[in-house]
Amino acid sequence: MRILIANLIAKIARMTSRLAKRGGGTTLPGLLAEKIAPNIITKLANQLPQGIILITGTNGKTTTARMLAAVLEANNLKVIYNSSGSNLSRGIASCLSQNSNLLGTKINGDIGIFEVDEATMPEITKKVTPKIILVTNLFRDQLDRYGELNKTASIIGSAIKRVPESIVFLNADDPLVASLKKYNKNVRYFGINDHIETKSNGAIDSKNCLECDHELRYEHRYFGHLGTYECPKCGAKKPKLDYGLSNLRLSVEKSIANYGFSDHKILLEIQLPGLYNLYNALAACAIASEMRIKDTTIQDSIKKVTAAFGRMESVEVGTKKLFLLLVKNPTGFTQVIETLSYDNKPKSLFLLLNDKFADGTDISWIWDAELELLNKLADRVVVSGIRAEDLLLRLKYADFDLGNVMIEKNVEQALDLAFANIQEGETLYVMPTYTAMLELRKILYNRSLVKGLVE
Ligand SMILES: [Zn+2]
Incomplete structure (x- = not known):
């Protein structure tokens, strides 16, 4: 009875917020539903015949979820998943409620894939025992939102400890993530075996x-603190991989690698650039292989996946092109810069920095992003956003030629300036923070250059 009322209220809340045009109404229905029926997640999730998969970690949750969903759907499973930005308990409740009948006795899906905020993990594993849990990586996110990294790791640890039956996929290349095995022995390790080296000299999070507590020695550092590592004092080292990538071929447009497990290898090609996207693809492939999905299904469906909304999106504007690359934390920003440097060609750049809540109100993180790696690639640059001046100062310290940098705080006017910097057939590389990306997308939408505002 409670589930019925909860579902009813959630439905009304969803309709009301749609009518009021307050976004997709992704969290309020779930918030209300959980208030009325606190066990709604347990009740509904347990009806999914193939169970649920939780994805947590700092970076890559959304892209990995999309890739995994694509593979599972190609394997004829009906997948339900929470849209990005609703990775708290209420977002998951909302998604489950939306996909169930009113009585809560039937759910319209075979399997659930849920992105879960790191801090929310213990709450979720209290409510359900997932089939699989994936931890992508742990990087320092915006300082004002999370405490130190070790604390985040122990929060995830307490969550996976509660569900010993769940299979936990851990990134072996991230020492902190790999160490989570002490909480749950039912582990599969994924990672990279290659000789690639990061160009970054920046601070390592872990x-x-x-x-x-002795300093780790890296044979290869791929990016941030991810790599092939060993402790010279106690001998602790990167665990042996159950699922791995080798022979990486990275470009600004796409990425190719050999994907292997047990005794066999297949070629993996994805339409997304950047080493971090190869990690996302690897995690999705590893879970799919564990679920005994055929190699050819994995290869074909992963190849078709495009970037999640604004994270890495290409927009055609006549004969010119915009390439949107969301930046949200120092490691992510540095990775985007490294990706752009694969071809060593000069580029027109458009950088936007906002400091609203969703961007992180403390913008000091831009000083940890390695903009020094970008100055040699920068042809002409436009900076914009609420904190454009701070960005300009950052570029000055990163040795940019300020004669080629323009500042315009109004985003729409800045876009036009940046566009004027490129010729026919050229690409403008746009790096906005989250709310700046939304603002930019709204402008592109109003100019009929993109189809939708929200996913
Ligand atoms: Zn040690």
């Missing part, structure tokens, strides 16, 4: 051995 560089000490989790066993003895």
Whole structure:
């Protein structure tokens, strides 16, 4: 009875917020539903015949979820998943409620894939036992939102400890994530075996051995603190991989690698650039392989996946092109810059920095992003957003030629300036923070250049 009322209220809330045009109404219905029927997640999730998969970690949740959903759907499973931005308990409740009948006795799906905020993980594993849990990586996010990294790791640890039956996929290349095995032994490790090296010299978020606190030695550092590592003191090292990538071929347009597990290898090609997207693809492939999905299904469906909304999106504007690359934390920003440097060609750049809540109100993180790697690639640059001046100052310290940098705080006018910087057939590389990306997308939408405003 409670589920019925909860579902009814959720439905009304969804309709009302749609009518009021307050976005897709992704969290309020779930918030209300959980208030009325606190067990709604348990009740509904347990009806999914193939169970649920939780994806947590700092970066890559959305893209990995999309890739995995694509593979599972190609394997004829009906997948339900929470849209990005609703990765708290209420977002998951909302998604389940939306996909169930009013009585809560039937759910319209075979399997659930849910992105879960790191801090929300314990709450979710209290409510359900997932089939699979994936931890992508742990990087320092905006300072004002999370405490230190080790604390985040122990929160995830407490969550996976509660569900020993769940299979936990851990990124072996991230020492902190790999160390989570102490909480749950039912682990599969995924990672990269290659000789690639990051160009970044920047600060590493997690560089000490989790066993003895001695500084780790890296044979190869792929990016941030991800790589092939070993502790010279106690001998702790990167675990042996169950699922891995090798022979990486990276370009500004796409990425190719050999994907292997047990004794066999297949070629993996994705239409997204950047090493971090290869990690996302690897995690999705590993879970799919564990679920015994055929190689050819995995290869074909992963190849078709495009970037999630604004994260890495290409927009045609006549004969010119916009390439949107969302930046939200120092490591992510540095990775985007490294990706752009694969071809060493000069580029026109458009950088936007906002400091609203969803961007992180403390913008000091831009000083940890390695803009120094970008100055040699920069042809002409436009900076914009609420904190455009701070960005300009950052570029000055990163040795940019300020004679080629223009500042315009109004986003629409800045876009026109940036556009005027490129010739026919050229690409403008746009790096906005989250709310700046939304603002920009709204402008593009009003000019009929993109089809939708929300996913
Ligand atoms: Zn050690």
